[in-house]
Amino acid sequence: MAENGRRFDTAEFDPAGQVPRRQRKEPRVFGEHAVPRWVYRIVLILILCVAGTLGWMNRDNLTPANALEWIQARVVGMGVGDGYPHSIAGTSVLPKNFVSADKNVYFASDTSLTVMNSTAKELVSRQHSFSDPVLRLGGNRMLLYNLGGRGCQLESMNRTVKKISVDQNIIAGALARQGEYALLTEADGYCGELTVYTADGREQFHYWFSDYYPTAVALDPDGTRAAVTGVNVANGVMKSAVYLLDLSSAKAQPPLAVYDGNMIFDVSWNGDSAVTAFGDQAAVIVNADSKAKTEYGYGAMQLTAYCSCESMTALGFSSYSGSSDSAFVVLDRSGKKILSQQLQGAIRSVSMYGSAAAALCGSKVSFYTTSPVGAAGTCDAGNDAKAVAMKDETSAYVLGVSEIRLVSVR
Template identity: 30%
Template sequence: MAELSDIDKIRKKRRRKVLLGRILLLVALTLLGVGLYAIKDEVSTIGFTDYIQERIAGMGAGDGYPMEFAGEQVRQTARVGEHLAVLTDSNLYLYNSSGKEIRNVQHKYSNPVMRASGRRVLIYDRGGKHLRVENMLRTVAQKELDYPIYAGAISSRGEVAVATGAQRRLGEMTVYDHMLADPAKYVWKSAENYITDLEFDLDGKGIAVAVVNAREGDLISGVRRFRFDSEEEAGRQEFVGELIHSLNAARGGLTVVTDRQTAVLGASGEVLERYDYGYEALASFDHSENGDTALLFGDARENKNSAVTLLGPDGKKLWETQISSHADRLSLGKTRVCLMVDGQLQSYDYAGNALDPQPVPGEVLAATVIGRDAYLVTPDAIEKLALE
């Protein structure tokens, strides 16, 4: 009986190990499933192998910051995943958080513009006919179009939309897959308006188009909304006497920044929320990955007072603050609002609390906040400052 009892104990111990192993496997598979669901758009577009290779490419240690950077005209900076993208008049550079150069791509565009989504970067030649899509590993696709490019956008799934001139039309919007392959996925032609901006819906299944024209001496800007499963317009809104600066899709709706107001539109183009600037002059603005919008007011020609306003994804004002000096280089991160004031980096948290200013050596040409770090491009270097 004693031998049978020992065997029973061994069997029970083995069963417990097997059960524990199955539980751990189930937990691992569940976590993997959650992780894959979170990145499903990227994985479905590029494949799991390329996704892993891109993650590996972004790893590794560089020489740190500040990093020498001089001799090129900086056009834009942007966040690409957790990395920094710097677009110059000749190249696109991608750097990780330790200063390692991930990519260095020569584009040869006369008037380059960059749009980023996830780990993809769309570069197009505004006024020219060329565009390309880059990732952490390689050039994904390139294309030459028949007409000059006005605007472009890239979705979370890598699809590309481009607005161009057109024969016997004022403008044409074309949506391609992530490889810029023909035939196009969707086309809209406008005989009445010029197209000035594009923004994919958050789900990637529709798009918003900013248009402009003149009517009886008045400037008329508008937004047209489309879903890719229908040729019919899904909604519209007009802004009489205003110029649209930006479209930004957020969970609260579509944020439209004009020179007179910031409005949030619903799926049919209806105005859900509106923030009017009054007599304030909009100097610059920025959007966060959360869909928040920061607005900087002040006259760029005068070293006078400035003001900052932060709006949530629903367009409601979160806070505002006055600055008794000239401010510029506004940049909005996930948890921080940053701008340059009197040669120092001034940052605020999302509750509107001012953090201690930090000195910056040299003139700041461009700024981008990634996480709790601010990346500042000066004529000689790229600086990285912690925003604690």
């Protein structure tokens, strides 16, 4: 009905038909007790803390490409295999190409690159044609190169990322945590050349060596610095040099240190602040920030095995005298000795996981802890054992002549 151009609602008002005012919700009750809101807040905070911790631990995987590879690696790693021992009959695997990471075992034989999980499920199997393959790990990727040849391939858990053929023979290679990689090669008119590549395969750094023949290279976790070792002979004396190269600098960079009589043949990073160079007479530990250097001399012992991780370096020695006495030593990243054990038999291989370390001596694997310092137990490795790679603090993969075994401390 309209009145003076105004319109009114003529519907009859029914108070009983109105929607009643919403009642305040009672707290959710489980059994007889209400759950206060502060409990939910605490649970949410704990979830966020866990997510933040996981994110920090895997911060190097949080770039889009690395995050995708990290997820794919975890998906590929699911599943159950037939268990160990696992036969590798018909192939040859060198101890240097037998390593463990993320509780998986990685190995390069004379024909293929293989990754298996703790149940012997095969996660990766890629063929190669290299006559002398060398395997390096970094983050979610693997670098396989032909020592003395010109072929190289970069692998992830789900695909071959890139295959490379370089112009000169390869001397050594390295892989950083975020996918950057480096190759040391021979060079016309120089002692050698270092080329560093981005994770997607672009050349980002070149360095030519004119005074020392390079023997090994290692990249720091962030891929911003390279440690390189080199050797030369002057006046009949063997000289070794350790370089610490800033990959953002185009200037000539002299050696950080030079040593007489110690042939340095390998190098590795201990986390992002220390470098360990391995020689035939002594190991050299360098603080990458302060440039302080510490030598650990071998004395009357011969180095037979070595490895390093973020916080420690492990060394295995045998006696020059021909006796069965051996020594197992662990150094922290300042070069301080934190563990020393006398063993009987030849130490063929050493490995580390977290604060634990292991030595393959004869047919037995001996496990140790460095915090607190002491023996953690032993286990049988088999008479044909060639190498050990720790899966965790109390178990390890063992490389035999024709099979891979998983052993645990007892």
